[in-house]
Amino acid sequence: MSETFIFPERKKFGQILLENHLISPEQLEKALALQKNSLQRIGELLVSIGAITPEQVAKVLAVQLGIQFISLDEYQVQSSAVKLLPRKIAESFKAIPLKFEDHDTLLVTMADPVNIIFQDEIKKITGHKIKIAASGLDDIERNLSRIYDIAINLEQALGDTPKSSANTYTTLSLTTSKLESTDAPIIELVNNTISQAVTEGASDIHIEAYETMCRIRFRVDGFMYTHFEYPVDLHQALVSRIKIMASMDISERRIPQDGRILTIINQKNVDLRVSSLPTITGEKIVIRILDREQAFSQLNELGLDGGDLEIIKNFCALPWGIVLATGPTGSGKSTTLYSMLSQISKPDINIVTVEDPVEFYIPGINQVNVNEKIGLTFGSILRSILRQDPDKIMIGEIRDTDTAQIAIRAALTGHLVLSTLHTNDAPGAVARMIDIGTQPFLLAASLVGVIAQRLVRCLCPHCKEEYEIDSKTCEKINIPVGSHAYKPVGCPKCRNGYKGRRGIFEIMVVNEELRDLILKSPSSIELRSAAIKKGMKTLARSGINAALSGSTSLEEVLIMQS
DSSP: OOOOOOOOOOOHOOOOOOOHSOOOOOOEHHHHHHHHTTTHHHHHHHHHHTTSOOHHHHHOOOOOOOOHOOOTOOOOOEEEHHTSHHHHHHHHEEEEEESSSSSSSSEEEEETTOOOHHHHHHHHHSEEEEEEEEEEEEEHHHHHHHHHHHHHHHHHHHHOOOOOOOOOEEEEEEEEOOOOOOOOOOOOOHHHHHHHHHHHSSEEEEEEEOSEEEEEEEETTEEEEEEEEEEEGGHHHHHHHHHHHHOOOOOOOSSSSEEEEEEEEETEEEEEEEEEEEEETEEEEEEEEEEEGGOOOOOGGGTTOOHHHHHHHHHHHHEEEEEEEOTTTTTHHHHHHHHHHHHOOOOOOOOOEEEEESSOTTTTTTEEOBBBOOOOOOHHHHHHTTTSSSSEEEESSSOOOHHHHHHHHHHHOEEEEEEEEEOOOSSSHHHHHHTTOHHHHHHHHHEEEEEEEEEEEEEEETOOOOEEHHHHHHHHHHOOOTEEEEEOOOTTTSBEEEEEEEEEEEEOOHHHHHHHTTTTOOHHHHHHHHHHTTTTTOOOHHHHHHHTTTSHHHHHHHHOOO
């Protein structure tokens, strides 16, 4: 008796889209009607009418063919694989070799993974068996030239560098862009890396050495990701190049150093602050990127709701007093103060800032850099500033008793003083000021407001999805059951569903009742309770409101609170 085998029929492309609610039946009918008079595939036609994205086409093709879908922005590939397929062929076929799956099988991602002719050509050109994966067309086009630039840089740089005994292989990410063509490959590698970091809106570049490999990471919207890995043979040459650019001592590797690079990238004036740190496996370099053309936002671009915006505008209009911006490093305090200075700045107002260092240049404002090596400290500069007939003063940070006392004296003699402080919330600023030696009666007389803040990632407006919050979460965060929020999805226009950041604020206005309480040196808990009774909105509540409005996700808010 013979057996009958039934092979499952492959689902049609349109059927998969319908089952996953990616398109409507009407959109499918429209695309099928267009296909009758076209040589284009159904996926291409659905993209052309705006029904789906190229990335969704690739995902569905991966499901239909039973192959892997690959997002390229953070994927680590081997340069030895990339160089097997000439760039012109890769551009023509919309295909990128990624890595060797085993000794003789090359993983290749394609925008059109059903094209057998292209696959046969890739086999002939590379001389290897191939395993096909799928990626979005725009994803491939966005990353293809970047891969080939960095691959060439690494290959040439390795050829110019003496080999060490370390057993390493070259890998790189797909996130570099060409800046200017130069003679030395290591110079091109550094230029491409910095250029791509600026293009992606990274705030920092981390260059790190380990025993068997080195890596470069970017911090984008507060999160780190690996840009590419490279052999240890290249590390010292790469570090030396950056040190030369930053006017640092390349012969000194035993102590930390600081430097600065002023350059133009993609027609933007960019200020790069370079820091080196000796580690047991080699020097680590961190480059802080300051885009001088996007130094600060206007107040209405910070993420403030209507009520909070009016409070800060009122702070800006005050003739005297101290306003403090608090929060951890990287929470956007400087951006808030710069935005306030921009709001205050007028031809008839004399504004002076004391910063360590000056982060951004603001036309019409006198800015002074601290230089403790020559005795130019916050205290000495502030004493001089008070003889410069200022109306408003910004102090980069109140970090000691001397600075705090001068700031209070300036506030009590008719100046508005803006500064930053490292505390977790707004009421905590009072305890911190008293802790560094400020007398409670002087603080009560001079402090007019405290702005505590955090930064959260913004949901991508192109792909975020609305959902109903479960009842337990609603009860936990004290919102009505049945409330809706939004979650990240991810698309070619964002990174994992997020794009950009916004502020979350807790603003404490120091009124007469709070002044009386400050005179008694209260605990942060006592002051916080009193401020909330007077209408202060907490950081947690501001974050929840931002999530309910769809600008961020509840997950971001919960991370902020943890």
